[in-house]
Amino acid sequence: MSTAIDEQPVFAPADSLLRFATAGAVDDGKSTLIGRLLHDSKSLLADQLEQLELASAERGDEQLDLAMLTDGLRAEREQGITIDVAHRYFETARRAFIIADTPGHAQYTRNMVTGASTADLAIVLVDARNGLTEQSRRHAVLAGLLRVPRLVLAVNKMDLVDFGEPVFRGITEEFAEFTAQLDLRDITAIPISALRGDNVVHRSAAMPWYDGPSLLEHLEEVEVAEEGSTGDFRLPVQCTLRTPGYRGYAGQIASGVLAPGEEVLHLPSGLRSRVVAVDTADGELDRGRAPQSVAVRLADDIDVGRGDMLCAPGNAPAVAEELTATVCWMSARAALEPGRRLLLKHTTRTVKAVVAGIGDRLEITTLERVPAERLELNEIGEIDLRLAQPVFCDPYRENRTTGGAVLVDESTHETVGAVLIS
Structure with missing residues (x-):
């Protein structure tokens, strides 16, 4: 916007x-x-x-x-x-x-x-x-x-x-x-x-x-x-920084705290490694916390790229190819209907998605839920999505960053929906 x-x-x-x-x-x-x-x-x-x-x-x-x-x-x-x-x-x-x-x-x-x-x-x-x-x-x-x-x-x-x-x-x-x-x-x-x-x-x-x-x-x-700092560690990877003798995985910490010596889990591979250093433009940190932007160096060489996630191994996010979510439909061009193909942009990962179904629409002045076959501009309702690739997500009520996403029109690249993952 x-x-x-x-x-x-x-x-x-x-x-x-x-x-x-x-x-x-x-x-x-x-x-x-x-x-x-x-x-x-x-x-x-x-x-x-x-x-x-x-x-x-x-x-x-x-x-x-x-x-x-x-x-x-x-x-x-x-x-x-x-x-x-x-x-x-x-x-x-x-x-x-x-x-x-x-x-x-x-x-x-x-x-x-x-x-x-x-x-x-x-x-x-x-x-x-x-x-x-x-x-x-x-x-x-x-x-x-x-x-x-x-x-x-x-x-x-x-x-x-x-x-x-x-x-x-x-x-x-x-x-x-x-x-x-x-x-x-x-x-x-x-x-x-x-x-x-x-x-x-x-x-x-x-x-x-x-x-x-x-x-x-x-x-x-x-x-x-510091709601982000109190949650489980989540780092959606934006890019890999490489120079001779240096390899760091950069992104903005979505939640939690990370310190050198701690173990992290890489998604989607499921491999684990230990943190060697947490870097910023101003030097190394004793610990990084949300919402800082950092580069993380790991003890092992892991193939990590944009859209991947480093997270706490003890409580990892869901790896989901199907989502149920609340969506606010933002497009005046056309209503949201089952079968619509869109792009889902979630943290640093963008995947193809199809609307598998539409559930109830929320009447937000009365809090009543009514059955719906489509969602018009500014309407809010529950939808089911099928994804071409998995995303690494938490319920929105637990993490506003990893639980939120946007829907994008494939042809116009217009943002057409705000998504709150259930």
């Missing part, structure tokens, strides 16, 4: 980086919220602020239109909605952030899936005047499906309901009742006004009944669990 805004990030140390996605119904204020975060945390460049002030002056607006900072496509500005996934990068003294501003309209569900698939946290915005909507529930369900570890319910436009605590409590209670059916483990509710800035960066005196942190304070303080 392309992004509406693409800027060169300045990264803080990896352990302080937080990736979060924003979602909500149209006009709930997602773009304004991100603009407020950037503006009040003093993360805008001087020319960005000048351009924003000039545009507001030309329209005769007394307040800055902060939504312009993320509504980067002309169509977005004309229609007043978010269409594409807009990425923004900023830092505070305590943490670096990557924001994915995802679309709120049901038509762009596929873009929400794209933006939230790598998020550590999702912010679901709700208009305090309207309460939970179909789209609010849709985004909560998608966050649960995608195993986003943490969720913030941001009840926006509190200034339009006189900052009333009963309104906030009613929405949070309804949301808690709905999400009890989902696999969402960490939910925090914060009342805000993105337009005014209440409880966005600074705590607001307008809501003395709320004694929690502002949104930015919560984002700075939330712990990013």
